[in-house]
Amino acid sequence: MRAVTLDANCTCSFAELAAHLRSALETELAGVSPYRPVYLLGEGFGAVLALQLAWDCRRLVNRLVLVNPATSYGESQLARITALLERIPPALLNVQLPAPPQLPIRLPLPLPPPPLPLPVALAPLLGTSPQTLLRQLVGSLSSQQPAEAVQALNRALAQVEQISSHLTPAAFLCRLKMLEEGIRMVGPRLPSIRQRTLVLAGGQDVVLGSDKEAQRLVEALQRAFKRVLPDSGHALLYEPGGELLPLLDQEGFYIRRRVFSSPVRPGVDVNAFGTAAPVEVPNEQEIGRYASSWTSRLRELNSPVFLSTLPDGSRVLGLEGLPHRKRHRQERAGQRHDQQQQQDRHGHHHQQQQQQEDHAEEDGSGLVATTNAHGESSHHHHQQQQHEDQEGAEAEVEYFGDGPLLFVGNHQLYAFDMSVMVEEVLKQRGILMRGLAHPGLFRQAGEDEEGEAGSGAGDAGARPAAAAPGEKSERGSNSGNSSNGNGSGSGSGEETLPPAFMGNMFQSFGAVRVTPTAMYRLLAAGEAVLLYPGGVREGFKRRNEKYELFWPSRSEFVRMAARFGATVIPVSAVGLEDSLQILMDSDDIRRSPLWGARAREQAASVPRARIGVAADDAPDETFIPPLIAPAVPSRFYFLFGRPVVTSPDMYRDRAACDEVYRQVRSDVESGISYLLRKREQDPYRDFLRRVVYEQNPPFGPRRVAPTFKL
16 A cells, blocks of 8 residues: 655646656556556545546556545635635735633643644534534433543544644645646546546535535546445545445455456556456446446346256256356466467467458458467567566466357347346356447547557557558458447547446446457457347347348358357347337438438448458448337347357368358247247236236335246
8 A cells, every 4th residue: 555645845736746646656566467456545636636647547557446536626615715715815824823821730741833724714624524523522422432522522633733734825725726737637538537436425525515526427437436425524534434445345346356357468458448358357246336227227127037058958047058157266377388278279370360360351251360369479478478477476367267158149129138138147157248349339539449459458469450540440340240338449549538328337348349350359368259240230120120130141250259169159039129119210210301311421430340241241231220219118038049169170161160150040040939939928928917026015025027937
């Protein structure tokens, strides 16, 4: 733990202070293992400084704790006090209070000099609030514990003395000028700060109004949530109930080691959400927080049913038919041995990789070869070993996974059901499904995201497609995409557009923009990938196309899976498209005299997910979302079909890949037919009857309605 204190005579600017601390952090954290969590705690002015450092050190810091952040200073009572103080002559500000009268008795210790009036006036604001102090005194005396009352009073007096010694009028005004500068710098960057963030706020903070500011920051930051202590004031951490570690433990925000979806290689930016790098697996409390904002409502309205298929072909209720990803603890030496084996299995020379990737860009095949299963060339292996040997104290890595999985499913209208499925599979089987999203849903300006993904991953063998400065790359995979959310790209430019909640959630759970390189890296690392081959055409269905598939004829995603021996799992889903009503489909909007021209113009600016031969083979991918309205909520049903095991021998056998492709498509279609047929036998298919049963009034807690018999 390191603490930052400022000398009372410090007159540097906010930018100078942030630059100095950035250099200190980079020195302190050089060579630190990515599995070690790095927290940044800031209180008041320190919270503004922490936000700036979170942006400057975004590859090093992965968690923020903001306590009563002073980002609301401009709208607070303190700003009005500052304007008044600037008009008061300095001589008047420095007038000391009169000395206390001489006592008739001799004290063992001399009395301290009288404080300045300004710190005395600020003490009730910046220290323990009078209301809190009064509650402590009354509570202690009523419980006949006068010693605690004396301690509370001594703490309040000590805060006055501390403020007096550190906050002279000149220093106070200087700090406020630094704060104003910091807010101007940090404000535009809030939507681009990507670390997980806890905002602690005191409900009685009359100085900054921190409870309202906490809500504003939660909406502005990408991955923030709040905890408001209703009886706490501005000095939250110094009041009863403000112990930091218990608060972090209650929110599941304090961890000792980070756990990733796959092993982390040196040089990978594991804080770059939305890229194909390993992503930190959300813990139970984080899943619960996202659920309270989104999926819990879907579960109440749509009561999802999950079925899976065992290897013998029998269907069971639940997810028993899926693999179970266990948490691995692996010695780094063993990891290097495994990586070398994978390199021997899948490795190619750098020149061969360059030729195959160029070929993939030309024909849109979606196949990009890298030098080994982790995308690193052999001349980087020695550097990796040196880097790992430097981390002697970090001898183990922790991750989920046992081999690559490829989930292939039907894209329901807008895919609102996908978040429920991803959440359930993660909670029940430990599988984090890394969704492949349409590139148009990763909004950004400046540097291309895939370019950063390549550089951040440290992959010498995976060359991203070149893009002109300021342009977005249009590389994509013919294997499809999922319109599973929107959000900002993770480019390093500061002009990233403010992301939406859904996009942040999907990226936090591992979603990436669909490209050949991204899919290759995920499968090579042994990740679980979620793919919707129907893409935009299937996600933006027209009228009378309910549950239809619009898959391309080419079987390239099977070839990609076979290269790594991935297990392909068909996924069939129904229910969402009965819960939505199409008011105007994409064709209606395109032909509309009011919105057609604008819709076509916007669609033309959206990058395509398929290029080359893949684009010629694929259905229409015009990105014009239909206009929809909610209908009576229908029950969600998910069926995971029998897993299909591939092998590297199939990779160059086009006929074998085509056969697997036809089998997977047939399994998805037959699964849809099965669910549509069997749901007619569900006694709780109707919304009203299901809600009455599940809410269970007034007999007890909510319960889940049963479904049809298998």
